[in-house]
Amino acid sequence: xxxxxxxxxxxxxxxxxxxxxxxxxxxxxxxxxxxxxxxxxxxxxxxxxxxxxxxxxxxxxxx
Amino acid sequence: xxxxxxxxxxxxxxxxxxxxxxxxxxxxxxxxxxxxxxxxxxxxxxxxxxxxxxxxxxxxxxxxxxxxxxxxxxxxxxxxxxxxxxxxxxxxxxxxxxxxxxxxxxxxxxxxxxxxxxxxxxxxxxxxxxxxxxxxxxxxxxx
Numbered sequence: 315x316x317x318x319x320x321x322x323x324x325x326x327x328x329x330x331x332x333x334x335x336x337x338x339x340x341x342x343x344x345x346x347x348x349x350x351x352x353x354x355x356x357x358x359x360x361x362x363x364x365x366x367x368x369x370x371x372x373x374x375x376x377x
Numbered sequence: 378x379x380x381x382x383x384x385x386x387x388x389x390x391x392x393x394x395x396x397x398x399x400x401x402x403x404x405x406x407x408x409x410x411x412x413x414x415x416x417x418x419x420x421x422x423x424x425x426x427x428x429x430x431x432x433x434x435x436x437x438x439x440x441x442x443x444x445x446x447x448x449x450x451x452x453x454x455x456x457x458x459x460x461x462x463x464x465x466x467x468x469x470x471x472x473x474x475x476x477x478x479x480x481x482x483x484x485x486x487x488x489x490x491x492x493x494x495x496x497x498x499x500x501x502x503x504x505x506x507x508x509x510x511x512x513x514x515x516x517x518x519x520x
Contacts, residue, residue: 339452346454357452 316376320348322366336365378441380405381393387459394466395442395449471505474498 323333330344337358346352347362349363354362363374371377384402385395397403413434417427451459478499482492 340452340455343452343454352454358453 315354316348316350318374318376319362319366320343322368322374323348326366333362333365337361378444380441380445382445385445385449387446387449387451387455389462395446409434467505471502474502 323330328336329343329354330348331376334341334344338361339358347354351363356371357372359371359375366374368374381401384397384399384405386393386398388394397406413431416422416430416434478494481495481498485491485493
C-alpha cells in the first residue's frame, strides 16, 4: 500500500521515532509503512492520520 | 513484579524468551544469578535449605520473566510476525513429533510385535491440542 506518511511526517518535522511514539508502535513498523511493505489495521491508519494532522485516512494511505 | 518489560527484548532469531536490551536488564540477570551463587557458598546453610531456596528462587525468576513477557508492549505488526513465527515453529515441532511416534511404533513392532508409544510425546501433542482449542474458544468469544 502506497502512503504519504514520510511526506507529512517531514512537513511536521517529526522523526520516524517521534511518529512511532505518538502512535505507540516501533520505529521498524513506521519504516515498513513508509516503504509500503506493511498494511496497517484501520485503527493504526486512523491514529497515524491523526498524528500527521490529516483529516481523512485516504489523504495518507492510497486505497 | 521486579523486572520491567522495557529492560528486555523478545528473542526472535535464537530460541524463545527474552534477552536484556538495557543495562537494567543485565543488572537484573546478574543480581538474580549472584544471589543464588552467594547463597550456595554460605557455609552455615544446609544443602537441603540451599536446594529448597534455589527451587523457590528459580520459580520466582520464571514467574517474573513470564510476567514481563505478558506485559511486553508489542505493536500489531510485531504481534503478526510473532504469531507466524510461533505457528511455523509449532508445525515443524509437530511434524517431528509425529515422525518420532511413527518411528518408535515401527521399531517396537519389529522388536516386540506390538506398537508402543512414548507417553510424553503423546502428552505434548494432546496438551497442544487443548491449548489450541482453548485459544480458539477464547478468540471466538472475544471478537
